[in-house]
Amino acid sequence: MSVATDLLHAHNEAEETDIKMSGRGVNVFYGEKQALFDVDLDITENRVISLIGPSGCGKSTFLRCLNRMNDTIDICRVTGDILLEGQDIYDKSIDVVELRARVGMVFQKPNPFPKSIYENVAYGPRIHGMTRTKDELDELVTKSLRRAGLWEEVKDRLDQPGTGLSGGQQQRLCIARAIATKPEVLLMDEPCSALDPIATAIIEELIDELREKFTIVIVTHSMQQAARVSQKTAFFHLGKLIEEGSTEQIFTNPTDKRTQDYITGRIG
Amino acid sequence: MTNSVDTKVRKTSIHTTDEARLRLKKRYQSETGFKWIGRAAIGVSVGFLLLLLTSVVGQGLPAFTFNFVNLPFEITAEKLGTDGSDPVALKKADYDSVVRDAIRGQFPFVKSRKDKKLLGGLLSSGSSVYLRQQVLNKPSVIGTDAKLEVPISDFGDLYLKGQISSSSFVENTSRLAIADNDGDVLLTAEGDVFLDALASAKVALGVQVERVRRDLTGAGLSIEKTNNDIISLNEKIPAATDEEIKGRLENNLLKAEKNLKVLNARVKQFAAKIADFDSRIADTRMGEELTDVMPSQLVYVGDAVFKLISVTPNSATAETIKPFGEDVLTTSNDWTIRTLDIVESSRKFSDKEIVWTDALVEREYVRNGFNTIFFSRGASREPEMAGVLGAVIGSALTLIITLALSFPLGVAAAIYLEEFAPKNRWTTIIEVNINNLAAVPSIVFGLLGLAVFLNFFELDRSAPYVGGMVLALMTLPTIIIASRAALRAVPPSIREAALGIGASRLQTVVHHVLPLAMPGILTGTIIGMAQALGETAPLLMIGMVAFVVDIPTAFSDPATVLPVQIFMWADFPEPAFQQRTSAAIMVLLGFLIAMNAFAVVLRKRFERRW
Numbered sequence: 043m044s045v046a047t048d049l050l051h052a053h054n055e056a057e058e059t060d061i062k063m064s065g066r067g068v069n070v071f072y073g074e075k076q077a078l079f080d081v082d083l084d085i086t087e088n089r090v091i092s093l094i095g096p097s098g099c100g101k102s103t104f105l106r107c108l109n110r111m112n113d114t115i116d117i118c119r120v121t122g123d124i125l126l127e128g129q130d131i132y133d134k135s136i137d138v139v140e141l142r143a144r145v146g147m148v149f150q151k152p153n154p155f156p157k158s159i160y161e162n163v164a165y166g167p168r169i170h171g172m173t174r175t176k177d178e179l180d181e182l183v184t185k186s187l188r189r190a191g192l193w194e195e196v197k198d199r200l201d202q203p204g205t206g207l208s209g210g211q212q213q214r215l216c217i218a219r220a221i222a223t224k225p226e227v228l229l230m231d232e233p234c235s236a237l238d239p240i241a242t243a244i245i246e247e248l249i250d251e252l253r254e255k256f257t258i259v260i261v262t263h264s265m266q267q268a269a270r271v272s273q274k275t276a277f278f279h280l281g282k283l284i285e286e287g288s289t290e291q292i293f294t295n296p297t298d299k300r301t302q303d304y305i306t307g308r309i310g
Numbered sequence: 311m312t313n314s315v316d317t318k319v320r321k322t323s324i325h326t327t328d329e330a331r332l333r334l335k336k337r338y339q340s341e342t343g344f345k346w347i348g349r350a351a352i353g354v355s356v357g358f359l360l361l362l363l364t365s366v367v368g369q370g371l372p373a374f375t376f377n378f379v380n381l382p383f384e385i386t387a388e389k390l391g392t393d394g395s396d397p398v399a400l401k402k403a404d405y406d407s408v409v410r411d412a413i414r415g416q417f418p419f420v421k422s423r424k425d426k427k428l429l430g431g432l433l434s435s436g437s438s439v440y441l442r443q444q445v446l447n448k449p450s451v452i453g454t455d456a457k458l459e460v461p462i463s464d465f466g467d468l469y470l471k472g473q474i475s476s477s478s479f480v481e482n483t484s485r486l487a488i489a490d491n492d493g494d495v496l497l498t499a500e501g502d503v504f505l506d507a508l509a510s511a512k513v514a515l516g517v518q519v520e521r522v523r524r525d526l527t528g529a530g531l532s533i534e535k536t537n538n539d540i541i542s543l544n545e546k547i548p549a550a551t552d553e554e555i556k557g558r559l560e561n562n563l564l565k566a567e568k569n570l571k572v573l574n575a576r577v578k579q580f581a582a583k584i585a586d587f588d589s590r591i592a593d594t595r596m597g598e599e600l601t602d603v604m605p606s607q608l609v610y611v612g613d614a615v616f617k618l619i620s621v622t623p624n625s626a627t628a629e630t631i632k633p634f635g636e637d638v639l640t641t642s643n644d645w646t647i648r649t650l651d652i653v654e655s656s657r658k659f660s661d662k663e664i665v666w667t668d669a670l671v672e673r674e675y676v677r678n679g680f681n682t683i684f685f686s687r688g689a690s691r692e693p694e695m696a697g698v699l700g701a702v703i704g705s706a707l708t709l710i711i712t713l714a715l716s717f718p719l720g721v722a723a724a725i726y727l728e729e730f731a732p733k734n735r736w737t738t739i740i741e742v743n744i745n746n747l748a749a750v751p752s753i754v755f756g757l758l759g760l761a762v763f764l765n766f767f768e769l770d771r772s773a774p775y776v777g778g779m780v781l782a783l784m785t786l787p788t789i790i791i792a793s794r795a796a797l798r799a800v801p802p803s804i805r806e807a808a809l810g811i812g813a814s815r816l817q818t819v820v821h822h823v824l825p826l827a828m829p830g831i832l833t834g835t836i837i838g839m840a841q842a843l844g845e846t847a848p849l850l851m852i853g854m855v856a857f858v859v860d861i862p863t864a865f866s867d868p869a870t871v872l873p874v875q876i877f878m879w880a881d882f883p884e885p886a887f888q889q890r891t892s893a894a895i896m897v898l899l900g901f902l903i904a905m906n907a908f909a910v911v912l913r914k915r916f917e918r919r920w
Contacts, residue, residue: 143812
């Protein structure tokens with residue numbers, strides 16, 4: 043672990059902030075096929091990091107390793123270390139339910155539960171026993187919806203089904219649901235890919251605000267989005283982490299030829 | 311071609327050539343053809359369904375009503391031997407004689423032993439039981455002239471519903487003289503009023519003579535064969551060397567010659583008979599005896615009824631079925647001949663019974679009402695006393711057990727296999743086996759139940775709980791397969807959403823996946839239960855085919871189920887049972903529709919969109 047910590051510091055001269063999560067030598071296999079090769083990546087606390095790269099490059103796979111969502115895929119196998127505050131999340135002593143409560147996730151396609159808006163947000167706190175009284179729960183739901191920028195639009199119809207909202211509203215509901223459990227890290231897997239530009243803009247603003255409370259990892263296909271919302275960017279190509287650094291550096295002065303080709307639109 | 315658009319030079323596209331147009335036309339043609347084939351298929355199936363329903367409903371509907379007879383029964387303390395204060399004595403009282411005396415009181419002219427027995431049979435043999443039940447339920451009727459009812463016999467009921475025989479009436483105004491003639495009566499009319507009756511007798515003779523002709527042809531063939539035998543025997547006997555064989559052949563020859571003589575005599579007899587019949591048929595005015603293979607002719611004069619036993623064109627000898635009451639007529643100008651189209655020998659309801667039943671109707675003792683017996687009693691050997699309630703309760707008890715066992719087990723198995731079990735060789739083997747089990751003939755499950763539940767565990771025979779267990783085994787694969795399909799149809803995004811906020815796998819399944827899969831699971835369950843409801847074969851194996859009179863009240867009482875009851879009734883020869891079979895099928899269908907309606911309501915409650 044001390045080796046890991048040293049490495050972390052070596053990597054991060056530029057920003058003197060804490061490392062929330064880090065991957066060391068992460069390999070992922072789907073059956074015989076290897077999807078990720080030896081990925082080392084640090085995720086800084088209270089920062090937004092974008093994972094970019096062409097389709098099938100392994101960025102989503104890496105994201106899903108961070109809260110062990112890959113466990114649900116039978117043939118998936120992960121080697122290497124992924125640390126959350128220095129603790130290996132694939133260790134036997136780690137409870138996956140607790141991990142996912144700490145590392146929340148928002149998916150590509152809005153997937154609210156077919157229940158009321160209120161129930162959608164209240165579900166996480168309820169199963170984790172986060173509140174004791176109904177009032178506390180109400181307050182938490184309100185706060186989460188407010189933080190997700192949805193409160194004003196839904197405050198009068200909390201008992202209506204979440205599936206009846208528009209696409210952008212649904213995605214914000216999913217974000218509210220994710221932050222209601224008070225995670226430390228929030229993973230977002232192309233959260234705006236199914237949304238129109240206006241809804242996208244709202245969510246991007248939201249991400250910027252959420253940064254104060256959470257560490258955010260976002261996978262995106264849109265380079266503009268990465269440039270707008272993230273402080274750090276990592277570029278994946280064919281299952282390998284090619285380059286990572288501050289967003290400014292990656293977009294203005296990439297060191298690797300492939301990064302440059304990708305951001306200028308020559309590959310991908 | 312003056313159109314400005316057409317003057318432009320068109321680009322030729324691969325999709326606008328004549329060949330392409332032709333291809334397009336063919337595509338539309340095949341589509342139209344397919345539509346019509348589909349419509350025809352639906353039409354045929356709807357037609358068959360309607361045919362089935364009309365035949366079942368048409369036959370079963372009459373069984374929903376029944377004719378009850380409310381005679382002035384003598385329910386008095388003297389007659390019963392108790393005033394009703396002692397229930398045991400009341401139960402033991404002789405209701406048979408109450409019923410017997412009441413019906414005999416209506417027809418005092420019935421004297422012979424045979425006729426008295428016939429008269430008693432007009433009411434159901436369950437009448438005394440039925441009457442006793444009414445008195446036991448309400449002892450206060452003793453000593454009053456309260457109207458009590460008993461069921462009519464099954465054939466009486468069929469007759470009143472017009473299902474025994476059609477009849478035609480001919481009203482006559484010519485003068486008819488009625489003279490007593492040594493027990494019978496002699497009817498003499500002015501004019502040939504009995505010519506129709508005579509003609510129908512001649513027609514029946516024609517049928518008889520045809521039969522004799524067939525016998526004659528048969529006898530002729532036998533003679534030919536015997537002659538051939540004799541010829542071949544005569545050839546063989548001299549050739550035989552062995553004494554023993556020769557003896558046997560000679561014996562055979564003797565037998566054949568004897569046989570030939572008998573046959574020849576018979577032929578002569580047949581020929582004489584044919585000649586006799588032919589001459590009788592030819593002479594349309596020659597008098598005839600009326601037998602029970604000829605349509606019965608009844609003459610109604612005043613309040614009396616006579617049955618013709620021999621007729622000439624203008625006179626007839628008749629048997630008194632119902633004598634005159636107070637007003638004895640010797641001549642009449644207003645009388646009716648009734649012809650019953652079905653001959654007496656081929657119906658189970660005699661002319662006498664018909665006349666007596668008519669008399670009861672005339673005196674307003676017969677009430678046609680809803681068949682309460684059919685819906686409130688268990689099995690019986692008497693069709694009029696048989697009901698479906700026992701079978702309905704038996705089916706309900708059995709299905710409760712089936713549902714209670716197969717639903718939780720099936721859903722739990724499906725959830726485990728679909729959501730928790732690793733996908734490896736073992737689970738594949740289990741899956742294949744479950745799929746195969748769904749196709750196993752149900753009688754095999756019955757044998758399994760017999761061998762394991764009855765013989766090994768020594769559970770009760772004929773008990774609904776054992777039937778329920780056997781049917782649960784049969785239903786389980788159906789429910790598992792349907793439930794797995796329903797679980798698989800739940801989008802994975804819902805699972806990811808729940809897992810993503812830290813729900814455990816069980817929470818994910820119970821809170822989110824299962825509610826969404828519930829409509830599909832319920833559909834599968836209902837299909838399985840409907841299958842179980844209609845199942846007969848496995849229940850036969852575990853003894854649920856028993857003849858159970860009492861209505862079951864517990865899961866361990868001997869019981870039968872609706873389809874088995876239908877199967878048993880369909881086997882009985884009585885036409886009234888045939889009606890009840892169809893009526894029971896209607897009850898079964900009603901049961902099924904009720905179950906499906908319940909399932910639809912449940913589904914609607916569970917149905918949500920995602």
